[in-house]
Amino acid sequence: MENIIQITKNDIVNEGKKLLDAGAKFVTAVCNDLDEKLEVTYFFSANRGVDLTCLRYTVGKDEEVPSLTGTTLSTLLIENEMKELFGLKVKDLAIDYGGHLMLAHDSPTTPMLKPKKAEAESKGEI
């Protein structure tokens, strides 16, 4: 995969805005569970959708991250989804579904985290 730009979590709003102002379109965001940390990648497409640019940052699991919804509403659903499925702590969402966009009231929380990770966490707590 080409065009991965590593940034820090605080730059995401500025960098994203820069890309959007240059005529790019937000595509989606992907969250990956690296054992200790979460890796978040924002995809933007430009040049009639042919070129793909990725903004990637890595954060700890309990760190808060800024939201792009202040800049563009198109990230609304995916940021809510990442918040629910991975427990990514996104702050300042334009519409916060409160963890019930995808999940119901009695669903498991953060189901997309890797199981071995969850085990390790529970062992650490004991």
Add this chain to the structure above:
Amino acid sequence: MMRQLILLIATIVVAPFIGGLLFGIDRRITARLQGRFGPPILQPFYDFLKLIGKERIAVSRLQFVWIYAYLVFMVGSLLCLVFQSDFLILVFLLGFAGVSLVLAGFSTKSPYSHFGANRELLQIMAYEPVLLLLAIGIYAQNGTFLISEIFNQSRPLIFSLWPLFIAVLYVLTIKMRKSPFDIATSHHAHQEIVKGVITEFSGPYYALYQLAEWYEIVLVLGIVALFWTNPLWVGILIALAAFLLELLIDNIAARMTAPWMVRLSWTVGLILGVLNIAYIYFTKGVS
């Protein structure tokens, strides 16, 4: 007197059979126009019998009062036609029936029912003036509102009232709940308001509503047939042709919006009616 009693009972018993059969034919022809087989012609009766046997659940007590009212007014209106009494009374009874249906819609809490009732009101607003103008047209022509006088005239009404006949065809479309005017409720208005004014009707009450619809179709086609009463079979043929025309129109038009319907009915329908009556008075005044 005896003859009248027989006629009364015959009307009440026979009219729903004709109406149900017409609905069956309607479904069959519509299916064929769309390239399907369609249900058996007697399907409306099967539906009716099944609905009658269902559990009685009224969403509100008032609802079934209004549904009975709708049925009774509709039968009364039809009797007006069969006994050749006053056309004006017929129109007002039909209006009462319509309002009863609206109130039945309003008597439940469902928002779809309310939207449907609102639209039904708009429909009444759209077709009632045309029917009133027809009454005035008949009066202008014959000097009386009595339907029996129409039968006494040898010259069919359609010759002098043809613009009103076109307007009445609009009414027929609205009353048959066909595209482009199937806005308040129809067999398939599900996209916007589910079933509209009859969303909350169920079981035997829905069956009563269907019964009233059967009376209604006979009544409305009867009004169309009034345009050629001597001999009556020509009028009936005209009515059946109008019925088939509605089926065609239903299949070549999308559903329009309520404001569009009111606009069309008030401009074209009313202008045609008013010009028609003005012309009659004008020619009568001169002669």
Add this chain to the structure above:
Amino acid sequence: MALMLPTILRNFFGGPATRMYPVQVREPFENARGHVTFNDDKCFLCGLCATKCPSEAISIDKEKRLLTFYPARCIVCEVCALACPGDAIDMVFKWRAPFYHKPVEVHESRGKRPRTPM
């Protein structure tokens, strides 16, 4: 509005395009995938179908020489039929009644593993 008129008139006089279904049944196409059937005489319980099945509709008990098939789980993907080395699985296109209870088919395999390696 009149633009639609030729089409619906053609429909009216041309007869329905639909079929009277239970009376008239269309023959399945030659290439169409159908329901899975097992030939117990050929099956030698190699287990390839069970490992490749995406919906875990087949389970194999090698000791009792049993193959258990759960038709309600089957997604008719043809993977097992293609994977089978002994030609013991066929796809037969035949109408099947809807299930009221989830059935379980148990097959006793009698096939012999061929000497020559596959």
Add this chain to the structure above:
Amino acid sequence: MATRTTVPFGPQHPVLPEPVQLRITYEDEKVVEVVPVIGYGQRGIEKACELNEYNKNIYLCERVCGICSYQHSESVVLATEQLWPLDIPPRTKFLRTIWAEMARTHSHLLWLGLFADAFGYESMFLQFWRIREKVLDILEQTAGHRVIQSVNVVGGVRRDIDEAQKKTVIDTLNVVRRESDDLVNVLINDYTVKSRTVGVGVMTKAQAMALGCVGPTLRGSGVSEDARLTKYSAYGELNYEPIVETAGDCYARMKVRARELFQAIDLQMEALSKLPEGEIAIKVKGGPPANETVARTEAPRGELYYYAKGNGTRHLERMKIRTPTFANLPAVLILLPGCQLADVPVNIHSLDPCISCTER
């Protein structure tokens, strides 16, 4: 006078056979506010993709969506192949393109019918679906099934199109083109259709870009963007240019899809005539290497993004599916407020929503 009514539009509603809830607040019959609520159909397919072997993902991901199922299987196969990357035979690429366009044909016919139904044109709805049956028939003849084709595997395809089938396909497509030509002509020029769709639900180019819309929704607003421009499968060798309408209303979105229908038929014809000889599949051993990739295909509803990450085993580390409706759903927020109740279904259908695939 103006009374406010909040109507829950769904999740069980005869308009949309899809589990989406739109909490619409009406003032009389005018929409003033709308909140989309999804999540009624979340099936955890992304998670299941991590637990499955990569071969089995194809059959799982095909079931993300019932209508664009072909593009889902194509994307998941492309994503997995790009992890190695594998060298796919040219005939396979062409076959995949043919089936993809066939799936687009049937999806667009379905949508045109549903859209006609949205403004109450039942006879038109049935006519479009009647034509669609023919497309489904050729899909069944060539790929083995009407809707869930299950024809892709990692490394190739499972079925070939021989000369006899080629002839059937071409004959059927000619019939489909002729019959849809009549109907699309009605749809485009009919007075009642025009009065229900022209100027309804206008979305400007800037709004569409800002909301991240994809597919015909975006192209109806005048943006020439299409995943087929990335030349995946055989699109690089076909004569392809996206179809664009500039008005941005429901009528424009309908026209985009109507024209794409004929374009899809043309593309199939072209691909069938250029179909090269050769293998249709290659053998694949082992699991995809530790690598990450994005596969982008153009589903009938818009661009489909598959992000895949391998780890050297037969199980994928992560699979992310972004479906077209997921990107198009925020458009509801600007399309609906201010429109009439009668236009709500028209507006919603003009996006071609597929909620179950949105939630995966």
